[in-house]
Amino acid sequence: MTLTHAEVWVLIVCLAAMTVLIKALGPVLLGGRQLPPWFSRVIVLMAPALLTALVVTSVFASGRSWSVGAHTVGVGVAAVMLWRRCSLVLCVVVAVLVTAGLRAI
Template sequence: MTLSETQVWVLIGALTLMGLLVKGIGPALVGGRALPRWASGVIAVMAPALLTALVLTAVLTDGRRLAAGADTVGVAVAALLLLRRAPLLVACLAAVVVTAGLRLLAG
């Protein structure tokens, strides 16, 4: 499915309004009360889950289908280095070098 430029902007506007509405309704419903424990737990895990979903869809797709490429290998290299307790800057630089090298080899 492809969207026209107008449809994309309408979708962006609608999502923006929905986000603002949700952010406005939450505090209004809760007022000054503390959130239930289960709600706090859900909120605490939402950001990492959403970030993971965004990274995975960016790294493992080419826009229309699943695909692994140089960027996928670069992210994997960074993840392995971070698991081995390498500094973040080193992991990022290694990912960039590996991704650029693979793209250069692929032509």
């Protein structure tokens, strides 16, 4: 890291301000308004699209390149367990243990 102690504080405060602004923008501009039905159809699909993107980019990519690793296997095992309706905490524990185990050998 090349930042000074004071610069890190600047970064933290700016990042917090940016996050507050982004979260506030939609509710401020569009709140309390009845939106047309096509809008709801788009919104309903937003969660699966964003969540899948978050999952695949954290499992199959590292920075700006595609890559897989021990965590890909760990998450894969957890995915099967989640599908079989195991509890989230159990799935996370198994994912971490599988990943750490593969990295240890």
